[in-house]
Amino acid sequence: MAQQSEHKWGMVIDLDKCIGCQACVIACQAENNVPLNTEEIFNQKRAIEWIRVERYWEGEFPNVKARFLPVLCQHCENAPCEPVCPVYATYHNQEGLNVQVYNRCVGTRYCQNNCPYHVRFFNYWTPQWPESLRNQLNPDVTVRSRGIMEKCTFCIQRIRRTTRNAKREGRKLEDGLLQPACAQACPTSTLTFGDLNDPDSKVSQLAKNSRNYKLLEKLGTDPNVIYLKKVDPKAAEELHA
Amino acid sequence: MALSRRKFLVLAGGSALGAVIFEACGVPSRELLVESPIEMPEDAVTGLDNWYATLCRQCSTSEGVIVRVIEGRAKKVEGNPDYPINLGKHSACCEAGLQALYHPDRLRGPMRRVGERGSGEFQEISWEEALDELVAELKKYRGSDADTVVLATDPLRGHLGMVAKRFADAYGARAMALEPVEQSVLRGAVKVVYGQEQLPDFDIENANHILSFGADFLSTWLSPVRFAVKYGQFRGKRPRGTFVQIESRFSATAANADEWVFIKPGYEGILALSIAQVIISERLWDAKAPPAMTGGAWAQSVQSYSPENVAKDVGIAPERIRELAREFARRKPSLALGGDLPAAHTNGSSNLSAIYALNYLVGSVGNKGGIIFNPEPPLPELPIGGGETYKQWHDMADRLRSGRPKPVNLLLVRGINPVHSLANLDFKDALNQVGKVVSFSSFMDDTTAMADLVLPEHVYLEDWGDDLPNPGPGYRLVGIQQPIVRPLYNTRSFGDILLTLAQELGMERQLPWGSFKEVLEDGAEKLFDMGKGSVKAPGFKAFWSGVLQRGGWWDVEAKSTAVAPVSPQLPEKVEKPSFAGSDGEYPFHLLPFQHPTLTDGRGAHLPWLQATPDPLTSTVWHTWIEINTVKAEEMGIKEGDVIAVESPHGTIEALAYPSRAVSPEVVCIPIGQGHTYFGRYAERRGSNVFAILAPEKNDKETGALAWAATKVRLTKTGRWARLSKFEGEGSPGIQTEERDVVQITRTES
Known part of the structure; x- marks a missing residue:
């Protein structure tokens, strides 16, 4: 049997708190050297957002409602993107992360095609920044070149840094200390990140909430991202899986 | 196995x-x-990093931030977990401060105009030359012509505000502050209704019911990060609170309310009085409500605002108004707040006064879950912001143009872009009549392009500063901004420039400091002498380091001792709004709104902010016009059609975005784009909606621009352009017919 790793990283997204403000989207792009999404890139439908906020409409004026849904890589236990990669560029690590190895990727885009959540992005061109803006790039994160797939890593560079620092200083990794850029920014605390192996962690506690569900659950991908249903006492109808 | x-x-x-x-x-x-x-x-190997605390100055509220610095370069901005305003959280705007710092089109040193005014042709000069020229100008008008010099800035708070004021006073110059989307109506209402000079804090997290009139507080209104943090706590609470948004536009805040109620533009105050009428006639008021409100002349005067009497005007059924009133009175603690659209009408002040008066009836003034007053600032001489009203700027534009009563010989512009913000006064043309225009901007914006002399200041991540947020967090707070990287270019601190000028002009008595940092240290020493607050230290040096490390000084004990007036001044009636443009000729109400990331336009030069999808339309990099889907179909308008939007004051173009969330009576256009100059990411992009707002429509009490009081008509130009947006066919997104992607429950758990 495979040895269980110490950590299993996961996230809970409380839809009752998400206001759609996009703070997570830009925080992620700043942390992870995501290429600038220019107008042309948007028009080509090639914008890269490792985390995005989808908006769904319900009803018509004046009884209209907007529902927000942040979507990032679900870090599935049974990830459909993994078995289709011919070069093992995407694989599952011991801590529940779906990892992309950039220097293995040959850009077949099979993984993108197979991901039901549309959270994998392809670099059609070498990303360009004006020289001065390159000063901002995060040295902990590779800049992906042309022909490479990229996606949310749960800010693996932060996971490594924080766990190593804790190990070096001989202390236990404190719950809440480690946060990916999106969860750190989120003003309403919609996103909670943590160790699902730790039964006392905030993320484990929240995951047990009776409002929990997983995105496109019936596909059997078994995501490590758990959503909590939006509460709407006056909803026209309840929507459940 | x-x-x-x-x-x-x-x-x-x-x-x-x-x-x-x-x-x-x-x-x-x-x-x-x-x-x-x-x-x-x-x-992945991680580098060694340092984190420094400072303030974000991207919008008018300053969030406390910490910035990650590696080898002298700033890498990442995050919320300062200690800072009372934002408690470790931040917005996309805060994040984009790095792009302001490393922007490829930043001005790299002082410049003198060589081409025609407005041609954008400049020649680089040294700071000595630039300052000599400015000092010579200032000396020329010193004395009887000092009032022909105007210092126009953003609403400066804290020590920079004090230095600027002392400078203007000592010289005799006219100091003016410009808020592109002004809050003078709100400040006026808070003063009238609560007797407070400062804006109060809103105890959203402890409220059980929120009734918001138009305030887009989760997106752009006053202090959105702070309000969003509170909203998160409000939503996490059990029993779960309820939140109703009454607004003529379906804003990002309305999208998060449990219920959005459409109201006819400008009738918010009349609805508020009707809600008061129901509470009084059904005796639903709280025991803490002032007797003057529940039984006196005021109670009598609102009797004419029964739901039946107002229903037709406000566009809400009488029974629904009763329900709104009963919910508000019964689900205590409840909180009424108002801003943005209700303030942007000819009756703006009375709208807001009527709205804020509701808090008295439910006992929410000065109480948990309600309106929390802010204390006086800890250091008395420090201004807390606020700007000249639109009316005053209108007069100034007239003065620039006519030279009467006195011409303006020298205009110093800092932190604002009036050519864009006051486009409906044709401020660009007015600038042509000014003797000399000096800009301190770090970027070649629309106003700086009209300047004769440019003395670029540092961007905030290179500069010293402080802030007294208004609204504050309910207790005393001074946020400190420190440089987190060395200045990249040949720029200077605006505070330092003023102090240098003061020395050259012999005004050391009023401004005795050698540098702006010394001004801050002086102020900090006064805080240290108080011996209170978040930083305790044996000596001043340690105190100063502590303040810099934590990003400021605050004293959670120092709360307001002010008591709400026993007989508050309340509006006995609210007049109906009036509009520029007749219903027949101009069938749509134009409701402009601050763009979620570009805000009033000051963020338009930053590519991250241009590329942040609008939460509701997912539009990027454009100016769009939201129009009701059914109406659009009737008019044959499709997404991307270039629409000419014509008001009695002018015409702009915008790309159509048919939306099911828009009333057929209104159209909505974001503020923020339409810059001729502002760097490669903003220039010649979209339209400036300020340009078509009727300048003569002002709030009656304050003279603020009634920016939602203009009516428009739409014409198809026959052209089409792709509306850049994130959603739609071919975009990433869960493209499924299944309806269980966003799951909803009626029961809380």
Whole structure:
């Protein structure tokens, strides 16, 4: 049997708190050297957002409602993107992360095609920044070149840094200390990140909430991202899986 | 051994036989993982970093931020977990401060105009030359012509505000502050209704029911990060609170309310009085409500605002108004707040006064879950912001143009872009009549392009500063801004420039400091002498380091002692709004709104902010016009059609975005784009909606621009352009017919 790793990283997204403000989207792009999404890139439908906020409409004026849904890589236990990669560029690590190895990727885009959540992005061109803006790039994160797939890593560079620092200083990794850029920014605390192996962690506690569900659950991908249903006492109808 | 898919991959990648044997022997499978000898992403080596606390100055509220610095370069902005305003959280705007710092089109040193005014042709000069020229100008008008010099800035708070005021006073110059989307109506209402000079804090997290009139507080209104943090706590609470948004536009805040109620533009105050009428006539008021409100002349005067009397005007059924009133009165603690659209009408002040008066009836003034007053600032001389009203700027534009009563010989512009913000006064044309225009902007914006002399200041991540947020957090707070990187270019601190000028002009008595940092240290010493607050230290030096490390000083004990007036001044009636443009000729109400990330236009030069999808339309990089889907179909308008939007004051173009969330009576256009100059990411992009707002429509009490009081008509130009947006066919997004992607429950848990 495979040895269980110490950590299993996961996230809970409380839809009752998400206001759609996009703070997570830009925080992620700043942390992870995501290429600038220019107008042309948007028009080509090639914008890269490792985390995005989808908006769904319900009803018509004046009884209209907007529902927000942040979507990032679900870090599935049974990830459909993994078995289709011919070069093992995407694989599952011991801590529940779906990892992309950039220097293995040959850009077949099979993984993108197979991901039901549309959270994998392809670099059609070498990303360009004006020289001065390159000063901002995060040295902990590779800049992906042309022909490479990229996606949310749960800010693996932060996971490594924080766990190593804790190990070096001989202390236990404190719950809440480690946060990916999106969860750190989120003003309403919609996103909670943590160790699902730790039964006392905030993320484990929240995951047990009776409002929990997983995105496109019936596909059997078994995501490590758990959503909590939006509460709407006056909803026209309840929507459940 | 069951051969799972994952194990199969392991086997396929390594030596199959070896793997089976190892597996059988119980060797941890970790050793068998298919790993290349080169570095895996999870082995990424991290560099050594330092984090410095400072303030974000991207919008008019300053959030406390910490900035990650590696080898002298700023890498990442995050919320300062200690800072009372934002408690470790931040917005996309805060994040984009790095792009302001490293913007490729930043001005790199002082410049003198060489081409025609407005041509954008400049020649680089030295600071000595630039300052000599400015000092010579200032000396020329010193004395009887000092009032022909105007210092126009953003609403400066804290020590920079004090220095600027002292400078203007000592010289005799006219100081003016410009808020592109002004809050003078709100400040006026708070003063009238609560007797407060400062804006109060809103105890959203402890409220059980929120009734918001138009305030887009989760997106752009006053202090959105702070309000969003509070909203998160409000939503996490059990029993779960309720939130109703009454607004003529379906804003990002309305989208998050439990219920959005459409109201006819400008009738918010009349609805508020009707809600008061129901509470009074059904005796639903709280025991803490002032008797003057529940039984006196005021109670009599609102009797004419019964739901039946107002229903037709406000566009809400009488029974629904009663329900709104009963919910508000019964689900205590309840909180009424108002801003943005209700303030932007000719009756703006009375709208807001009527709205804020509701808090008295439910006992929410000065109480938990309601309006919390802010204390006086800890250091008395420090201004807390506020700007000249639109009316005053209108007069100034007239003065610039006519030279009467006195011409303006020298205009100093800092932190504002009036050519864009006051486009409906044709401020650009007015600037042509000014003797000399000096800009301190770090960017070649629309106003700086009209300047004769440019003395670019540092961007805030290179500069010293402080702030007294207004609204504050309910207790005393001074946020400190420190440079987190060395200045990249040949720029200077605006505070330092003023102090240098003061020395040259012999005004050391009023401004005795050698540098702006000394001004801040002086102020901090006064805080230290108080011996209170968040930083305790044996000596001043340690105190100063502590303040810099924590990003400021605050005293949670120092709360307001002010008591709400026993007989508050309340509006006995609210007049109906009036509009520029007749219903027949101009059938649509134009409701402009601050763009979620570009806000009033000051963020338009930053590519991250241009590329942040609008939460509701997912539009990027454009000016769009939201129009009701059914109406659009009637008019034959499709998404991307270039629409000419014509008001009695002018015409702009915008791309159509048919939306089911828009009333057929209104159209909505974001503020923020339409810059001729502002760097490569903003220039010649979209339209400036300020340009078509009727300048004569002002709030009656304050003279603020009634920016929602203009009516428009739409014409198809016959042209079409792709509306850049994130959603739609071919975009990433869960494209499924299944309806269970966003799951909803009626019961809280």
